[in-house]
Amino acid sequence: MPNHYDLLLIGAGHAHLGVLRRWALLERPPGRIALLSAGPAAWYSGMLPGLLAGRHNPADCQVELQPLCRAAKVELIVSPVASLSAPQQRVQLEDGRSLSASWLSLNVGARVACPPQQGEAMQLLAVKPFDAFLNRWQQWQAEPQPLAILGGGAAGVELALALAGQVPQLALFCAGPLLDGLSAGVRLRALGHLRQRGVLVREYCPIERIEGDCLLSGATPVWRGQRLLLASGAQALPWLAHSGLGCDEQGFVLIAPTLQSYGHPTIFAVGDCASLPGARKSGVYAVRQAPVLAANLNAALRGLPLKRYHPQRQSLALLATGDGGALLDWHGYSAGGQFYGRWKDYLDRGFIQRHRL
């Protein structure tokens, strides 16, 4: 059957990049395998703030998929997935093709949450997908205007620090405390950097609605302007909830420690699109799932027993401060400065290099 595969890897997320690298360097499982990707290259989100701050070139922040797939002997199919039917193990592509597979693996990430909007006076720009974001951001930058950023997590803070100075006025809104979940030390350091750059930070200020050119928290107008950048929490891609896969209440695919979907063990899911207790929605966790996923897909195609993935309890956070420096958060310990920025660059460039075989 020309449209049937032994395995389809869906999405060029962090974990699938690691799987392809391992298969290129070590042994690949038997059978016909393809990677379905929305584009010919995969962006590395960790370098996006550096790109916006003018410290990296676009080519530094992407992994070209064709050479990696060729080395892993995996077919590359460039077309976004429109829908998935888990019971039929079938994928519908946006270009009209329909593909089926004995095994599937999902690593499609998540999209960005957006409050309901009335009227069109405010232009909204989601930070993901990155291609669309960067194109539109370039257009915005041709005529800089005051900007609000929604989301006080690591992504929102890094973006605010990268963009401060590039727009006439910048405000950052978060529903709870800034950098919730990280140490008090790194939070204070981040607040200091943001204040120093003139960013207005509004903590505990959830934006519930956009009306015209106004952001509303409850019934209170808290900001007026025409441009809003969305960097708030991960939201599941809508086609996952319609796929027949078991999903949590937010629409993320429920998985077992073997990374298999509950109810559909021939479908694996990893990274931000999956839901597993202890695994946070961050690139670091997706990267750590790669070796287990590579081993389990290999074992599944050979009929061998699978391994279990155990999420790490702590993860290192390095947040770019937009001036070449970075803030570090590790086990409640915080630090900051140019040294950590160089270390972050070294780790980020190392990630890209490892996948450019």
Ligand SMILES: Cc1cc2nc3c(=O)[nH]c(=O)nc-3n(C[C@H](O)[C@H](O)[C@H](O)COP(=O)(O)OP(=O)(O)OC[C@H]3O[C@@H](n4cnc5c(N)ncnc54)[C@H](O)[C@@H]3O)c2cc1C
């Ligand atoms: C500005 C910013 C900075 C960040 N910095 C960090 C950081 O320093 N460290 C960290 O750990 N996390 C960071 N994150 C979070 C991190 O980006 C995500 O948690 C991480 O990318 C999730 O990895 P993933 O492998 O699940 O999916 P992703 O890396 O998001 O990859 C998903 C892939 O699936 C593809 N895809 C999506 N839909 C489809 C479709 N329909 N069909 C085909 N392909 C599709 C996408 O194009 C993409 O290639 C940052 C996020 C942002 C926005």
